[in-house]
Amino acid sequence: MKSSLYPAQDLHRRVLVWALKLKVNPRRVRVQAMRRKWGSCSSAGTVTLAIDLLDQDTRFQDYVIVHELLHLRYATHGRMFKALMSAHVPGWRAMAARQISAA
């Protein structure tokens, strides 16, 4: 695939592909600067991803995307949440500690 002129749009597209796969329906997806977290999910269904994810590998991007999208179904990191993480992003636990730079 050709690299895109609009990497943030690629991230967006990735979220939509995962949303279909996970059968969840985010109301809104935003990619923006975030200082402390790679992503968030509001109870109103807005998924926000850190623009800094564009500098990370796609596997890590998927980890953050799947994590936030699963919050549309599960509020907490319970047993089902973790089981689905493992099913969709094998090895996710190794990525869980990666910090966003606090620049």
Ligand SMILES: [Zn+2]
């Ligand atoms: Zn979480």
